[in-house]
Structures are given as structure tokens and as C-alpha cells.
Amino acid sequence: MTLVTTSRHPTAQEEMRARVLAAELGVPYVPRRGSLDDLDAEAVLVVTRERLVVHTPAGEIFFHPGMARPRVRELERGKPDVMVQAMGLRPGDTVLDCTLGLGSDAIVASFVVGGQGRVVGLEAVPVLAAVVRWGLQNYDPDHDGLRDAMRRIEVVRADHEAYLSTLPAASFDIVYFDPMFREPVMESAHMRPWRALACHQPLSRATIAAACRVARRRVVVKERSGSPVFAELGLTEVVGGRKSRIAYGVLDAAGMGAPA
Ligand SMILES: C[S@@+](CC[C@H](N)C(=O)[O-])C[C@H]1O[C@@H](n2cnc3c(N)ncnc32)[C@H](O)[C@@H]1O
Structure with a gap:
């Protein structure tokens, strides 16, 4: 199961971006409360002011141009x-x-x-x-x-x-x-x-x-x-x-x- 949430203290804009993204992906938006580990999910997409990060049990995924x-x-x-x-x-x-x-x-x-x-x-x-x-x-x-x-x-x-x-x-x-x-x-x-x-x-x-x-x-x-x-x-x-x-x-x- 994939969920979308925000950083701990989101701006209204971040919260809106997270809601829109969840709707686009067809997955639940969950208002952030405490630790991401408390959310029982295969992947949690976290919208912050600076970036998008996916938290998984195997680690984080975020964009970088790499090689x-x-x-x-x-x-x-x-x-x-x-x-x-x-x-x-x-x-x-x-x-x-x-x-x-x-x-x-x-x-x-x-x-x-x-x-x-x-x-x-x-x-x-x-x-x-x-x-x-x-x-x-x-x-x-x-x-x-x-x-x-x-x-x-x-x-x-x-x-x-x-x-x-x-x-x-x-x-x-x-x-x-x-x-x-x-x-x-x-x-x-x-x-x-x-x-x-x-x-x-x-x-x-x-x-x-x-x-x-x-x-x-x-x-x-x-x-x-x-x-x-x-x-x-x-x-x-x-x-x-x-x-x-x-x-x-x-x-x-x-x-x-x-x-x-
Ligand atoms: C090895 S990675 C590609 C890395 C990429 N060339 C780069 O430079 O970052 C393969 C990616 O293709 C995606 N993929 C695999 N099968 C696919 C398919 N049938 N249609 C679209 N994407 C697919 C995978 O989910 C994965 O993200």
C-alpha cells in the first residue's frame, strides 16, 4: 500500500500539493502525525518544501541526476x-x-x-x-x-x-x-x-x-x-x-x- 503525506509542519501549499499528488496517484492522503514508521505502508511519499521523498522499509528514494x-x-x-x-x-x-x-x-x-x-x-x-x-x-x-x-x-x-x-x-x-x-x-x-x-x-x-x-x-x-x-x-x-x-x-x- 502506498500513502502520501507531508513533512511534520507543512505549509498550506505543501498540504495542497500532497492532496493533489495523492488524487493523481489514486492513493490515500494521510495528514502527518508523528513518525513515518507508524504508518503501515510499502511506500510513503513525503511532500516537503524542497523535494519529494519516498520512504520504504529498504530506505529512501529521491531524485538526483546521478551519473x-x-x-x-x-x-x-x-x-x-x-x-x-x-x-x-x-x-x-x-x-x-x-x-x-x-x-x-x-x-x-x-x-x-x-x-x-x-x-x-x-x-x-x-x-x-x-x-x-x-x-x-x-x-x-x-x-x-x-x-x-x-x-x-x-x-x-x-x-x-x-x-x-x-x-x-x-x-x-x-x-x-x-x-x-x-x-x-x-x-x-x-x-x-x-x-x-x-x-x-x-x-x-x-x-x-x-x-x-x-x-x-x-x-x-x-x-x-x-x-x-x-x-x-x-x-x-x-x-x-x-x-x-x-x-x-x-x-x-x-x-x-x-x-x-
Ligand atoms: C534500470 S531502471 C532504468 C534506469 C535509467 N535508465 C536511468 O538512467 O536512471 C529501469 C526502470 O524501468 C522501469 N520499468 C521496467 N519495466 C517497465 C515497463 N514495462 N514500462 C515502463 N517502465 C518500466 C522500472 O520500474 C525502473 O524504474
Whole structure:
């Protein structure tokens, strides 16, 4: 069960934001009384003046740009980014990120495609979508390019399987997936609460086929290097992974019959 509440001494505005958010999520709003531990819930979304935090028994979830910050700095210095290379990303491109998570990959993509491009991010878990939407719109990374890239991302709370079926053919240049790995690369403490709430549905060949219909140029899937998932999904071209634990499986539009 998920609940929404506020900090201990909320302003009228915070209380209103919490009520609106609870209504949007279709979950109860509970006026804050004492400790969050007294609320018997799988997740408590706490609205404060500065941020949105999800309290779970496994720890807290809140927005931060994570690796997007050093990756954008490297791009600014002219260094390559393996995801950007795997996507063949260019300014002005449109990207559908089917597994938004905390949005780090989407921020990097948004930075590269710029104001003439477009990045739409899908997140299936409502409470996670709420946190990332809030963060992308409100978190100040103290870096103009990063801030602009974050603000441009369109967050949609949706399951990608359902959403892909609503889109016209060839409507995005790149369709991207970074599903929850079967075995996490690093079981870092800060990822534990996210893993507890995230959608762990594995990608299927049917989802890749749906993505191929929507992608004008490429479908890209992030996985562990050497993962059997690439072959299972029919992704024969793999980019990166020689020195890294991460690799990207790529399907080109030319190879999947979609217009280039
Ligand atoms: C590994 S995380 C993505 C991390 C992200 N690329 C980043 O840079 O922060 C995967 C996310 O995709 C979401 N997800 C998994 N299956 C999904 C689906 N079918 N539709 C939409 N989101 C999904 C999970 O809930 C999780 O938040």
C-alpha cells in the first residue's frame, strides 16, 4: 500500500500539493502525525518544501541526476559516451526512453539531442514516475546545459508495452530500453529501495518487435556485458562491454524493415 503525506509542519501549499499528488496517484492522503514508521505502508511519499521523498522499509528514494552529471561533463570535453554511440544520437533526434527510472540516461540523451530534439520517458511505477517527474522539473543541478536537458524531458507514467501499441509507426528516431537487470551489476545501498519498488518485467521479443515498429532508426537495449538476454531478444550487434560491465544491443532500422 502506498500513502502520501507531508513533512511534520507543512505549509498550506505543501498540504495542497500532497492532496493533489495523492488524487493523481489514486492513493490515500494521510495528514502527518508523528513518525513515518507508524504508518503501515510499502511506500510513503513525503511532500516537503524542497523535494519529494519516498520512504520504504529498504530506505529512501529521491531524485538526483546521478551519473548524468559526469557523463555530460565528459561529452562537453568532446569525450565519447557509449550509450550515445550505440544510439547513433545526433542533435534534433527524438528518443523514447521506455524505462525512465531516475532519468540519468534520458538526461544524457536530452543533452545531446538539444532543444530541437525531444525525449519522452516512460515509467511504469506511479510513485517512481512522480519522483522523477518532480526531480526533472525542480532539481537544480547548478549547470545550465544539464538543467535545460532535464526540464525538456517529458515524463509519462505508462507501461511501455501498452504505450508502444498506441504510437504511430516510425514516430521516434530511437527507442531505448534499460530494464532491471536479472542480477544487479552492483548492489549499492542507494539502489536497494528502488529495486524494491521497480517493475522487474523482463523484455520479450514481442516488446522488441513493437519497438521496431515505432523506431525510425534504432532500437537499443542496455544489459550486462555478455548477458544471454541479447541473443534471446535477437540483438546480434552489441556495442561496448569490452572494458565495462555494461553493453548495448542494437537493432538498426535497415535490418528490421522500418524506414531509415
Ligand atoms: C534500470 S531502471 C532504468 C534506469 C535509467 N535508465 C536511468 O538512467 O536512471 C529501469 C526502470 O524501468 C522501469 N520499468 C521496467 N519495466 C517497465 C515497463 N514495462 N514500462 C515502463 N517502465 C518500466 C522500472 O520500474 C525502473 O524504474
